[in-house]
Amino acid sequence: MQGLIGKKVGMTSVFDEDGKNIPVTVIEAGPCVVTQIKTKEHDGYDSVQLGFDDKKEKRTPNPMMGHFKKAGTTPKRKLAEFTGFGDDIKLGQTLTVDLFNDDTWLDVRGISKGKGFQGVVKRHGFRGVGDKTHGQHNRMRAPGSLGGSSYPSRVFKGMKMAGRYGGKKVMAISLRIMKIVPEKNLLLVKGSVPGAIGSYLIITK
């Protein structure tokens, strides 16, 4: 899938042509540099590696530095692979938001905000016990039974329980582009996008 690497900037709202107030996420998308072109003969599959967000040369290990020098660019903080660019792409070429237009629908991948150790109500949408009174106390958000006692006499694998929540790869699919600001490399997409402000996003068509 063709795409770019971006960064979440923040959220706001915008009026569309019907006068509806639409919540939008602002994404800084690109400019991305082609840092490597993988081919079927050489690497076993076809893809294009893009780099985004400059970093200091001092902070880049030498082997990585060689990789960026080959592409003729400054070192980049985030690298990701994309496909479907075709043959006319060159090493060191810069890709910008012009890749998208107003009619494209985007899938945006990111790492969701980490929520820490969470109970079963927040993590899996359990309803809890449901009553505060009528004889019950201190189990308002408890998971209830984990399974039968005499049979199966064990807890099934994958039983939904409390644990770490968030901080996982999440994809928001089919987001509509509300506006593109090419001068600032900004992309305004309808709705929310996974991750905290400043986190990296993989944006594909």
Place this chain on the structure above:
Amino acid sequence: MDLMKAVDEVYAPKNDFPEFKAGDTVTVFYKIREGNKERVQQFRGVVIQRRGSNHTETFTVRKMSGNIGVERIFPVASPFIDKIEINKRGKVRRARIFYLRGLTGKKARIQEKKF
């Protein structure tokens, strides 16, 4: 966050409403779409707050309809607002005059600003 400012610039409200703040009595002329027809309705009352900034700013207008208080929140950048007319400049000491909600009759009056 400077990139958010860039977005604010792109969407900066283009309408030229007169300046008003909490305590002022205004009439908001807003367009209503009924099927394909558009007509303008008025909402006259006291501005009790302005909140937000740039294109996401809103203001709340409160009026007494009979003896029931009615409040409407208008986004400043809303394309449905035709015009805003200022009827009175009120003299109030705070930016959000929510205390007005608890007052009725003669107590709910706001002193007019003298220039």
